[in-house]
Amino acid sequence: MGMEAPAEVEDAVLLRAAADGDLGAVRVLYERHAPWLTARLMRRCNDREVVVDVVQDTFLAMWQDAATWRSDGEVAGWLWGIAFRRMVSRLRQRKQTVLMPEWDGAATGLLPAAEDQVLLDVEYGDLGTALRRLSPEFRAVVQACVLDGLTTREASRLLGVRENTVKTRLHRAKAQLRGSLADLRLEGLT
């Protein structure tokens, strides 16, 4: 949106305007949040049409529920919650292929720049290494339940395994993570 509308108008304020039927406010929110939301959905589903549908549904849902939004959290997180859940429920309706992210950085040939390493250290550090040590099934469960914040039920739908399997895998994955984090700490000391 233009120059005179600085991006500094807070999401919550725009959301309130959207609740009052201000299409412009919806547009500003869309410009602010749709791109990263789309990019993130594209990393999880390789069907362009599904992504377009989900983005559309998400913002319509945002507009429908704007009035009931209580400003006790980030609008971004809220939107992502809606979007990802919609995508998972779309998978129930049709058998869509989902791209689960590549776990082996070597295959992509992209090493994080020294500066980007900061990000890893800040947010993950040892955890990244520990995650990479997990078997693919376990990593998929951790990705769905822990990183993407799905419930075990939604994760079971996403991954196409039974709910109990998700629970067991998550449980074991956590135990393995704890184990390797302890190992990594000890390795660091020596």
Added chain:
Amino acid sequence: MSTTTWHADPNLLRAYVEGRLDAVLSASLERHVDACAHCRSQIGPLVEVPVLEEAWSGIRTGIESGRLPLLVRLAQRLGLPEPTGILLAATASLRLTWLTGGLVTLCFVTLASILADGAALWPFLLVAPLVPVLGVAVSYGPAEEPFEALTVTTPYGRARLIMIRTLAVLTLTLPAAALLGLTLPGPAWVAVAWLGPALAMIPLLLALASLTGPRLAASLLSLGWTGLVLFAARDLPSTWPVEGTQQVAYLTLALLAAAFLWVRSQRTQQIGVAL
């Protein structure tokens, strides 16, 4: 702390958008982006414009066509697709007055049964099973159906439409009726037993309706049931209409009706073609 001062390198963001990052790095970046409005905005120019514009035009149309009715949104929350929600809302809101009427009547007959101190269960037994079945029947009258056009042009098969509506009516009527049943005097099992004829009448209604249309079918069924209950009220025990042998008879009839519907649908490809 440092997430507020550190920002992702444009190349890193580009690699993320193009899917060249591995999962751990992607996940780290996503966690950062969750909390960093600056990096979120940096992703903007990297995403294909056509995708964004396509989604936006849908949103615009959605907003301009107005907010969906509360019932539709409720149905959507429960995970039903929007067209189903709209059909349900059309059924439910049209029948709301009717349902209220049915439930009020039910309250009165329950009261009557209570006041009669268990001596007269028949008012309840007469009305309660008819509430759901009539609810299903009246959801089809073209005379009072402004959504008739929608029903006719709906992309659903008739059978699916009928099932959706029947289920909706049952969900709306049964819990209330069952609660009222609990307050009845007399043996506790009556509170559940009346569900037998109530549920058996649904396939019967649908089968009859496929021959005669819903109005006549509902009238025939109501007459039949009234006759049965009143006949029993004269000198048989008050719980007679819902006792074991009779339940078996209802079940048999229901199964026959279901079989009839099935055969008919095999022949005509549509259940309740006359509905």
